[in-house]
Amino acid sequence: MNEIIKLSAADLAAKLRDGSVTSTQAVQAHLDRIAAVDGGDRGVHAFLHLNAEEALAVAAEVDAIRAAGGPEAEALHPLAGVPIAIKDLIVTKGQPTTAGSKFLEGWMSPYDATVIEKIRAAKLPMLGKTNLDEFAMGSSTEHSAYGDTRNPWDLDRIPGGSGGGSAAAVAAFEAPLALGTDTGGSIRQPGAVTGTVGVKPTYGGVSRYGAIAMASSLDQIGPVTRTVRDSALLHELIGGHDPKDSTSIDQPVAELAAAAEQGATGDLTGVRIGVIRELQGEGYDAGVQARFDESLQLLRSAGAEIVEVSCPNFEYALNAYYLIMPSEVSSNLAKFDGVRYGNRVLPAEGPMTIERVMGATRAAGFGDEVKRRIILGTYALSAGYYDAYYGSAQKVRTLIQRDFEAAFAQADVLVSPTSPVVAFPLGSKLDDPLAMYLNDVATIPANLAGIPGITVPGGLSENLPVGIQFLAPAHEDARLYRAGAALEKLLEDQWGGPLINQAPELAESSKEGVA
Amino acid sequence: MPAISREDVAHLAQLAHLEMSDTELEKMTGELGVIVDAIKSVSEAAGNDVPATSHPLPLVNVMREDVVGQTLTQEEALQNAPDAEDGRFKVPAILEGE
Numbered sequence: 001m002n003e004i005i006k007l008s009a010a011d012l013a014a015k016l017r018d019g020s021v022t023s024t025q026a027v028q029a030h031l032d033r034i035a036a037v038d039g040g041d042r043g044v045h046a047f048l049h050l051n052a053e054e055a056l057a058v059a060a061e062v063d064a065i066r067a068a069g070g071p072e073a074e075a076l077h078p079l080a081g082v083p084i085a086i087k088d089l090i091v092t093k094g095q096p097t098t099a100g101s102k103f104l105e106g107w108m109s110p111y112d113a114t115v116i117e118k119i120r121a122a123k124l125p126m127l128g129k130t131n132l133d134e135f136a137m138g139s140s141t142e143h144s145a146y147g148d149t150r151n152p153w154d155l156d157r158i159p160g161g162s163g164g165g166s167a168a169a170v171a172a173f174e175a176p177l178a179l180g181t182d183t184g185g186s187i188r189q190p191g192a193v194t195g196t197v198g199v200k201p202t203y204g205g206v207s208r209y210g211a212i213a214m215a216s217s218l219d220q221i222g223p224v225t226r227t228v229r230d231s232a233l234l235h236e237l238i239g240g241h242d243p244k245d246s247t248s249i250d251q252p253v254a255e256l257a258a259a260a261e262q263g264a265t266g267d268l269t270g271v272r273i274g275v276i277r278e279l280q281g282e283g284y285d286a287g288v289q290a291r292f293d294e295s296l297q298l299l300r301s302a303g304a305e306i307v308e309v310s311c312p313n314f315e316y317a318l319n320a321y322y323l324i325m326p327s328e329v330s331s332n333l334a335k336f337d338g339v340r341y342g343n344r345v346l347p348a349e350g351p352m353t354i355e356r357v358m359g360a361t362r363a364a365g366f367g368d369e370v371k372r373r374i375i376l377g378t379y380a381l382s383a384g385y386y387d388a389y390y391g392s393a394q395k396v397r398t399l400i401q402r403d404f405e406a407a408f409a410q411a412d413v414l415v416s417p418t419s420p421v422v423a424f425p426l427g428s429k430l431d432d433p434l435a436m437y438l439n440d441v442a443t444i445p446a447n448l449a450g451i452p453g454i455t456v457p458g459g460l461s462e463n464l465p466v467g468i469q470f471l472a473p474a475h476e477d478a479r480l481y482r483a484g485a486a487l488e489k490l491l492e493d494q495w496g497g498p499l500i501n502q503a504p505e506l507a508e509s510s511k512e513g514v515a
Numbered sequence: 516m517p518a519i520s521r522e523d524v525a526h527l528a529q530l531a532h533l534e535m536s537d538t539e540l541e542k543m544t545g546e547l548g549v550i551v552d553a554i555k556s557v558s559e560a561a562g563n564d565v566p567a568t569s570h571p572l573p574l575v576n577v578m579r580e581d582v583v584g585q586t587l588t589q590e591e592a593l594q595n596a597p598d599a600e601d602g603r604f605k606v607p608a609i610l611e612g613e
Contacts, residue, residue, distance in 0.1 A: 105564035111592035203571045217570050246577040247570070319554035331530060337532065339606055344597035346607075347534065354606045371533055375524065375543060376550060378531045388558045395561035397568040434544060434553055450571020474572060 002030040009230040023059035025030040043509035048168035055125035061273040075239030077122035085175040088129035099439040102366030113210020130165030149353035157423040160190030178224040185443025190221025191455040192418035192467020203450035204249040207242030215328035228485040259478035263485030269303030288460025311403035320396035330377030418467030454480040456501040500511040
């Protein structure tokens, strides 16, 4: 394996700056890796589209600027030239955006998402677009219309979802950085089951302009990486106020990389860490619970004060989420009607009116899970049920926020396992929507309350990664990076290196790569 | 709360513009029943004194100056349309029988 692809983004950026590696070499090394392990029947299949030509052009531009030196070279962003993969829910000029749906097959966005504009301005070469559950609806990436992504730790298991493509790409050394989106755990749960790092920022901390909306009061774009420091660097790049997103927070991004550096000293003296009583025990794998308990011991040994907190209303969080999210889905996805974009399908027989064309178009374009959520949301919002379902769910949202407020009065950050289980076999939960929904039980409360969360690798159970989640109050994302970096350092000292180094070597699956 | 009937699902599918076969309606009715059954406890969780939250963080309306910002050209706006004519989106008949 080419050593370039094993570097963290921060280390690669340092080598680009000192000239020991060029951006062209870095991009080519990752394209070679993708060609070797992503395609074929047993490939990881993290990517839906490759953007090799443009990525190499951006890399060459960065290399030329660096070679010329002077003020333009000085002004380059610290991550300039470091390649990145983009979840295919985020719109990009010049590359197709499918949202993992047949409905948008071949659709070319006429504009860039704000995070993409920032990535272009900072000159990070975009390697391509990564696989996801259709419109980000799922916890396994099996609801993609374009095939399953495989977990690099065990190719017969799920990479999590919805952002399984971004997490698998990073875990398989196909990219050092990726973007994800998190509505109920779609960055953090894939991070947990692939042994990588993922952050859901405070709601409004990163512009959602150009992220195809699933549930607008819950969605958030965030970083997907192998190290806490890399997530901080990427978060600083993509975060900040955006007038194009009316829910964007009008404040500068905090000093996140500095917080990660502070954490990396391994000292947490004076930090109060709250263990959420309701997010452990029953329903959590024994191996997950064991790694979690060991992490608590380490945090305590680093000087943190461990306190137990109770969030009694979390019991209703999953239920409230599965009313609020589908309600917003049914509204947000109404625009996919085959008039302005999308693949129009005509009804097989009968009158050819626009309503019937929409019905046939949506029936052919959407997969089962998307249809389930649209119908569930339409039901929750319908006359006679609105108060009992949607109205009640919004009240539960208030109760969840109050639980967090009380917990954060006792603790600076909260901690829990990220996912109750390790990566499960492909296909094993596909016919049981409820079992699938339970994967997000520990991640959903943060979305309902708008607070930030991070997952960091916490060790292995059954030779599969376990994730540890930290949560912080809204606007206090920096606390996640300090606590996350501290745990990362303490664990890596025990392991003798990053957890991902224990992942099995991937065989070359194909020389053809992806389309 | 009454159980969801097949007719209910057929009506919801019509409202949501989702054409469904008899088999699909049957399957969806079963799945929806299980899901709604599992999540309906939400209506017992909170009393009348709890206010509803629609958004995670307090928001106020955002206004901007009335100046032209980034816009799409007609060509860009139409580039992904399934059908277009004379610079407009083209759709089948709006009303039956016309």
